[in-house]
Amino acid sequence: MKRKSLSVIVAAGLSAALALGGCARASQDSAGAPGEITMWTHSAGNPGELAVYKQIIADFNASQHQYKIVQQNFPQGSYNDAITAAAAAHKLPCLLDMDGPVMPNWAWAGYLQPLGLPDSLINSLLPTTVGRYRNTVYSAGYWDAALSIFARKSVLDKNNIRIPTVDKPWTLDEFDAAVTTLKANGYATPLDLGAADTGEWWSYAYSPMLQSAGGDLINRGTMKSADGALNGPDAVRFFTWFQQAFKDKWVDNAGPVGNQRFIDNKVALSYTGVWNAKDALAAVGGDLLILPPVDFGKGPKIGGGSWQWGISAGCPNADGARAYLKFSFQDKYLTAFADSQVVIPSTASAAAASKYFSDTGALHQFTVLSRKFALARPATPGYPVISSTFEKAAKDIMNGAAVKSTLDTAAQAIDTDIKSQNNYGF
Amino acid sequence: MTAISPSKTRVAAISSPRQRIRVDLRAERRAGWAMVAPAVLLLAAFLIVPVILGFVLSFTNARLVSPEPIAFTGLDNFVRAFTADPTFVRSLLNTFCFAVVVVPVQAGFGLALALLVNQKIRGAVAFRVIFFIPVVTSIVVVSILWKFMYQPDGLVNSFINSITLGAWQGTAWLNNPSTALAAIIVLSIWQAVGFHMLIWLSGLQTIPGELYEAARIDGAGPWRQFRDVTWPCLRPTRVFVLITITIAALGLFVQIDVMTQGGPVDATSTLVYHAVRMGYHQQQIGYGSALSLVFFVLVLVIALVQRFLTRDKDSSHGRA
Numbered sequence: 001m002k003r004k005s006l007s008v009i010v011a012a013g014l015s016a017a018l019a020l021g022g023c024a025r026a027s028q029d030s031a032g033a034p035g036e037i038t039m040w041t042h043s044a045g046n047p048g049e050l051a052v053y054k055q056i057i058a059d060f061n062a063s064q065h066q067y068k069i070v071q072q073n074f075p076q077g078s079y080n081d082a083i084t085a086a087a088a089a090h091k092l093p094c095l096l097d098m099d100g101p102v103m104p105n106w107a108w109a110g111y112l113q114p115l116g117l118p119d120s121l122i123n124s125l126l127p128t129t130v131g132r133y134r135n136t137v138y139s140a141g142y143w144d145a146a147l148s149i150f151a152r153k154s155v156l157d158k159n160n161i162r163i164p165t166v167d168k169p170w171t172l173d174e175f176d177a178a179v180t181t182l183k184a185n186g187y188a189t190p191l192d193l194g195a196a197d198t199g200e201w202w203s204y205a206y207s208p209m210l211q212s213a214g215g216d217l218i219n220r221g222t223m224k225s226a227d228g229a230l231n232g233p234d235a236v237r238f239f240t241w242f243q244q245a246f247k248d249k250w251v252d253n254a255g256p257v258g259n260q261r262f263i264d265n266k267v268a269l270s271y272t273g274v275w276n277a278k279d280a281l282a283a284v285g286g287d288l289l290i291l292p293p294v295d296f297g298k299g300p301k302i303g304g305g306s307w308q309w310g311i312s313a314g315c316p317n318a319d320g321a322r323a324y325l326k327f328s329f330q331d332k333y334l335t336a337f338a339d340s341q342v343v344i345p346s347t348a349s350a351a352a353a354s355k356y357f358s359d360t361g362a363l364h365q366f367t368v369l370s371r372k373f374a375l376a377r378p379a380t381p382g383y384p385v386i387s388s389t390f391e392k393a394a395k396d397i398m399n400g401a402a403v404k405s406t407l408d409t410a411a412q413a414i415d416t417d418i419k420s421q422n423n424y425g426f
Numbered sequence: 427m428t429a430i431s432p433s434k435t436r437v438a439a440i441s442s443p444r445q446r447i448r449v450d451l452r453a454e455r456r457a458g459w460a461m462v463a464p465a466v467l468l469l470a471a472f473l474i475v476p477v478i479l480g481f482v483l484s485f486t487n488a489r490l491v492s493p494e495p496i497a498f499t500g501l502d503n504f505v506r507a508f509t510a511d512p513t514f515v516r517s518l519l520n521t522f523c524f525a526v527v528v529v530p531v532q533a534g535f536g537l538a539l540a541l542l543v544n545q546k547i548r549g550a551v552a553f554r555v556i557f558f559i560p561v562v563t564s565i566v567v568v569s570i571l572w573k574f575m576y577q578p579d580g581l582v583n584s585f586i587n588s589i590t591l592g593a594w595q596g597t598a599w600l601n602n603p604s605t606a607l608a609a610i611i612v613l614s615i616w617q618a619v620g621f622h623m624l625i626w627l628s629g630l631q632t633i634p635g636e637l638y639e640a641a642r643i644d645g646a647g648p649w650r651q652f653r654d655v656t657w658p659c660l661r662p663t664r665v666f667v668l669i670t671i672t673i674a675a676l677g678l679f680v681q682i683d684v685m686t687q688g689g690p691v692d693a694t695s696t697l698v699y700h701a702v703r704m705g706y707h708q709q710q711i712g713y714g715s716a717l718s719l720v721f722f723v724l725v726l727v728i729a730l731v732q733r734f735l736t737r738d739k740d741s742s743h744g745r746a
Binding site for chain 2: 081084087105106108109110111198252253254255384385388389392395396398399400401417420421422
């Protein structure tokens with residue numbers, strides 16, 4: 001009797017251990033049932049987005065009987081790690097979404113296959129929502145995001161500050177004068193640049209400013225070196241301004257992350273994204289201004305490229321994955337994403353049907369900004385290293401490090417990495 | 427579970443008692459192996475294999491994401507760390523600085539708290555619970571809360587302001603290179619001291635009451651009692667507390683990751699944080715492994731030195 005119970009326990013323990021080791025394999029095997037297509041999203045914890053995906057998947061699965069989409073959701077924070085781990089184990093799902101600038105790194109590593117969607121579909125999308133690496137399309141997205149400066153019309157009028165337009169944005173001198181005026185008239189820190197945030201936000205938010213000043217993350221012509229772009233005179237000029245803005249208490253890196261301080265009217269100007277516009281609209285109403293970013297000399301720039309979809313290289317059902325993606329790019333879904341997430345739909349026709357982004361929509365200004373000023377981050381496999389190096393350098397400068405030497409060190413670190421990878425094939 | 431007795435049919439077949447013992451032993455050994463198997467499998471998969479991999483990768487140029495083949499680079503990673511990576515050297519110093527302050531302060535503070543809540547006073551249990559609450563709170567949550575408290579207009583500065591009647595304004599604690607590490611030290615001690623209070627407390631409660639009685643009869647005051655009874659009796663606890671705090675302090679990571687990301691200007695970068703940044707964010711997993719190996723050797727050496735210094739000097743009378 002006792003022996004029997006023991007062996008049962010042992011067997012149970014062993015099978016549990018094996019199951020633990022094997023569950024990852026069993027559930028993520030792309031070649032599960034015939035016609036099953038696995039799909040990973042980064043949207044866990046984002047009910048609005050997931051609801052739209054659920055709808056698309058249900059509709060697609062019902063529309064034909066050859067393929068069945070099986071969805072798994074990850075939290076955004078650990079999503080890239082999950083992809084990297086799965087790629088190392090050759091267990092990538094068929095369909096995966098990815099942050100735009102990371103795509104070249106994955107394409108170069110052999111994780112992805114060319115997207116292979118019809119040209120007519122690709123050409124109907126906003127350019128920044130299509131991921132190209134070395135003239136091949138690897139990814140495409142349902143939306144793009146855009147950055148802007150939020151302000152209250154009443155506050156600008158009261159302080160006699162000109163309201164900038166896309167054709168005549170603020171020059172740097174004008175902007176400096178405006179911030180000085182606001183600081184003198186009751187705003188302890190007039191400006192919120194979102195500096196409390198961390199990670200990719202830093203490159204997304206501040207490298208467009210650097211480009212507007214004439215610098216860049218890397219020399220885009222060759223993609224072989226950051227020297228001169230990241231640490232040239234234009235870059236030094238911009239970062240000196242950046243450092244000074246913190247030193248003069250125009251802006252700080254106190255939280256919270258998001259747009260709360262603007263909503264509470266603790267800051268007058270908030271540099272933030274379209275995703276915060278809905279709450280701002282609800283709080284400020286008709287007084288809300290969505291202004292173009294500052295012209296640092298070479299015209300305003302904002303970051304382009306948000307989350308996009310691609311197909312993994314080892315996908316056994318690539319045709320099914322393509323069929324699903326083609327199905328998913330219907331305007332009704334794009335509009336649903338746009339209105340639940342408050343992001344810019346990637347086709348003009350979906351935008352026209354959107355509550356927020358149609359020509360008369362309250363957030364239409366973002367589509368204008370995106371079309372006019374969006375600049376994608378450099379499409380090189382070295383981007384993750386560039387981004388992480390840029391973030392560290394910018395934070396150090398914010399905290400008072402010497403501008404030129406910090407930028408030199410960063411450019412050198414990026415160049416060392418590029419060389420160690422044989423120029424990433426460029 | 428009691429010893430396993432052979433089933434009745436088996437007993438009939440076995441003639442001599444010696445044989446029976448051998449069968450029993452064999453069965454027990456089998457059962458033992460079977461019981462230990464799940465743990466061994468999991469340990470191998472999640473501890474032993476990664477450690478070996480990390481050791482091997484340290485001597486290569488392996489990347490997290492790369493189509494390029496891995497090449498052995500010998501000691502290049504280590505040379506780079508000590509000669510061409512100022513952030514690493516700074517992280518090393520910060521890590522030591524953190525440990526040198528945290529180990530004695532947290533251990534001492536924990537002992538003081540343990541002595542306080544060991545009194546026979548009303549509400550001692552409530553105090554124990556209060557001191558222990560930060561320990562069971564997630565360190566990520568604690569870090570985020572303290573990050574808010576340390577802000578220029580946060581709780582800490584408001585408190586300083588009202589205490590000094592506005593004479594002293596405080597600073598942006600986490601943005602100031604000269605105060606950032608100190609700020610993190612304070613919160614780390616606050617968070618973890620309850621755990622070591624509990625360890626000390628368990629040590630205190632193993633000391634027999636008769637010893638104190640005898641000391642009191644000999645006319646020893648509270649200080650003498652502490653010095654000649656409590657302190658010597660806490661020896662094994664002391665060794666344990668010292669080594670666990672040291673290892674935990676050297677592994678400082680979460681607070682940095684959540685609060686400062688190594689900034690301002692490397693003032694709070696630590697060994698583990700830098701290794702993670704290099705291995706994951708910069709995808710240089712070979713270099714990250716090398717940094718982890720340096721960290722491993724450091725912890726090992728320090729732990730061995732501590733073991734040596736706190737060893738039983740004469741084991742015939744020593745209390746192990």
